[in-house]
Amino acid sequence: MSRLLGDGHRRFLQTLMAVGITDEQEARALYQHCCDTHKMQCIPDKLDEFIEAINSRLQPMFMQIRKGMSEENGHQYYALVNMAETDITRMTSDYADNELELFRKTLDLIVSSENGSASSTDILNSTDTMTSKKLKKSETEHLLTRLVQDKWLCERRGEYTLSTRCIIEMEPYIRTMYQDQVKVCHICHNIAFQCQICENPSCGIKIHNPCVARYFKGRVEPRCPACDDFWPHEIPDRAHMTSPSSQQGSMNRTASTGITSSPTRRSEAARDSTRVLVGVCSCRK
Numbered sequence: 001m002s003r004l005l006g007d008g009h010r011r012f013l014q015t016l017m018a019v020g021i022t023d024e025q026e027a028r029a030l031y032q033h034c035c036d037t038h039k040m041q042c043i044p045d046k047l048d049e050f051i052e053a054i055n056s057r058l059q060p061m062f063m064q065i066r067k068g069m070s071e072e073n074g075h076q077y078y079a080l081v082n083m084a085e086t087d088i089t090r091m092t093s094d095y096a097d098n099e100l101e102l103f104r105k106t107l108d109l110i111v112s113s114e115n116g117s118a119s120s121t122d123i124l125n126s127t128d129t130m131t132s133k134k135l136k137k138s139e140t141e142h143l144l145t146r147l148v149q150d151k152w153l154c155e156r157r158g159e160y161t162l163s164t165r166c167i168i169e170m171e172p173y174i175r176t177m178y179q180d181q182v183k184v185c186h187i188c189h190n191i192a193f194q195c196q197i198c199e200n201p202s203c204g205i206k207i208h209n210p211c212v213a214r215y216f217k218g219r220v221e222p223r224c225p226a227c228d229d230f231w232p233h234e235i236p237d238r239a240h241m242t243s244p245s246s247q248q249g250s251m252n253r254t255a256s257t258g259i260t261s262s263p264t265r266r267s268e269a270a271r272d273s274t275r276v277l278v279g280v281c282s283c284r285k
């Protein structure tokens with residue numbers, strides 16, 4: 001059922017259209033800003049209902065604001081996604097056929113890897129088996145840069161991973177295409193790429209790194225939550241996980257991490273968030 005949208009809802013949607021994806025803290029700051037600007041009542045824990053109202057109007061256009069977790073830091077993100085296409089043909093307007101073929105090959109490499117990443121060397125080598133017009137080395141490098149800029153991939157020291165936006169948007173496609181390979185996180189039940197794996201061959205569950213940090217926090221001897229074997233991996237420290245913004249391409253102007261518990265720091269971070277998204281918001285242009 002469609003609900004009535006106010007100017008605040010529209011402003012929120014327009015801003016999200018401009019940035020594509022935003023973390024929960026920034027979304028809350030934007031929600032507050034939109035309500036303040038349009039004299040709407042802002043109820044802090046009603047952000048999801050506010051977004052639901054927008055989604056009810058986006059549905060006929062096969063768009064949706066969807067929530068998902070970052071595999072890097074465990075934070076929640078909101079992304080505006082296209083639901084009209086069920087596979088990567090949704091990228092057709094931005095990429096040529098051979099570029100999409102290489103993106104599919106990159107997906108193959110990432111999904112079949114243990115740690116949810118593909119090296120630039122492996123991606124370059126995979127051009128040898130292309131069936132469409134083969135991409136040259138420089139074209140492949142240029143394409144990878146574009147895929148990072150467009151927030152489909154993230155890159156760190158020559159290793160490529162799927163961005164949070166890509167996972168949120170492509171999850172139905174990936175689950176269908178790679179149903180034998182893809183596993184979900186034992187803790188949060190979301191699709192898992194960058195994660196730790198239980199080394200017991202009869203178990204082999206996956207847990208996202210941030211979920212590992214959360215689950216094993218304070219436990220003296222970490223044990224697999226499924227088979228109770230010793231968990232032999234290093235437990236990541238949540239406090240040292242990547243900030244939400246550093247992996248999100250153009251959003252990396254945001255300095256806020258939301259990890260700090262200091263109220264002063266948190267309000268500074270919230271102010272930064274507001275500044276970044278309000279900078280995008282059309283009311284200041």
Ligand SMILES: [Zn+2]
Binds near residue numbers: 187188
């Ligand atoms: Zn998880």
Ligand SMILES: [Zn+2]
Binds near residue numbers: 199224225226228229
């Ligand atoms: Zn296990």
